[in-house]
Amino acid sequence: MSANHQHGPAVGTADRGLRNRLLIAFGITTLIVLAQAIGSVITGSLALLTDTAHALSDASGLLVAVVAATMMLKPPNNRRTWGFARIEVVAALGQAALLLVVGTYAAIEGLRRLVEPTQVPAGELLVFGIIGLVANIVAMVVLSSSRDANFNMRAAFLEVLNDALGSLGVIVAAIVIATTGFQRADTIAGLFIAALILPRAYRLLRETVRVLMEFTPKDVDLDEVRTHILALDHVQEVHDLHASTVGTGLSVLSAHVVIDDECFESGHAPQILEQIRSCVKEHFPVSFEHATIQLETTAVRERTCTEVEHA
CATH class of the missing domain: 1.20.1510.10 (Cation efflux protein transmembrane domain)
Structure with a gap:
């Protein structure tokens, strides 16, 4: 998702x-x-x-x-x-x-x-x-x-x-x-x-x-972004976290977020997605109006890691 x-x-x-x-x-x-x-x-x-x-x-x-x-x-x-x-x-x-x-x-x-x-x-x-x-x-x-x-x-x-x-x-x-x-x-x-x-x-x-060069915006600490997201309930891991600036007033962020498997089964995943977006938007000096968040299960994350190791 x-x-x-x-x-x-x-x-x-x-x-x-x-x-x-x-x-x-x-x-x-x-x-x-x-x-x-x-x-x-x-x-x-x-x-x-x-x-x-x-x-x-x-x-x-x-x-x-x-x-x-x-x-x-x-x-x-x-x-x-x-x-x-x-x-x-x-x-x-x-x-x-x-x-x-x-x-x-x-x-x-x-x-x-x-x-x-x-x-x-x-x-x-x-x-x-x-x-x-x-x-x-x-x-x-x-x-x-x-x-x-x-x-x-x-x-x-x-x-x-x-x-x-x-x-x-x-x-x-x-x-x-x-x-x-x-x-x-x-x-x-x-x-x-x-x-x-x-x-x-x-x-x-x-x-x-x-x-x-698509460096992280100077007012953004990605470690802090990761910490904020990890502090949310049901979030297990954040990886492939990137932030850059396309033009003035246009900062973008993308991340893969691993959440508990039962969140997908219970239909709770969309709520977590909205919490992540709100967290990113409200807690940082740069407004990431364009944020792409990929939610993953533990199984998907493990399979991705395996594919990378064998690539």
């Missing part, structure tokens, strides 16, 4: 409103890339060049996020039983990889320019820094209300936030150069941007890899 308990479609976290916000943010970021690319050519600034590369990665990541959000709107079918719920995780992984590349480049180039500083016109640098900051603030406002909706939106907001901080670094560098003539301020700002990018990109990469 088994049960697969489901509530709603797998694409429940997808929303056309999220996609529209991403489209707006993508348009704004694309304009930032064009403006800052022109500015980096005019000024020769490392900070502005790094921020341009960062904005370019943002625009690419947001484009991927738009595509992912669009695909997530497609409903499940017999060939794709979860729909495209996991595409947001794949998109976030790609964005994290882009950020790591940009951050690494900025760090290497920054170290080189510390030794060989270049002359940067402060006035032009300040203008382009302000343009980038204002545009990024607008994009952040657009995305802020939905930044925790899923991995995809988190990655998109993170990229825009990092780019805004990078633009702020450009502005500070321009002011320092204008007031003191310290040209290495531009390089230091570039390194500052790299320092913002790398740790956040690493954390996002780690979280998305956890999902793709």
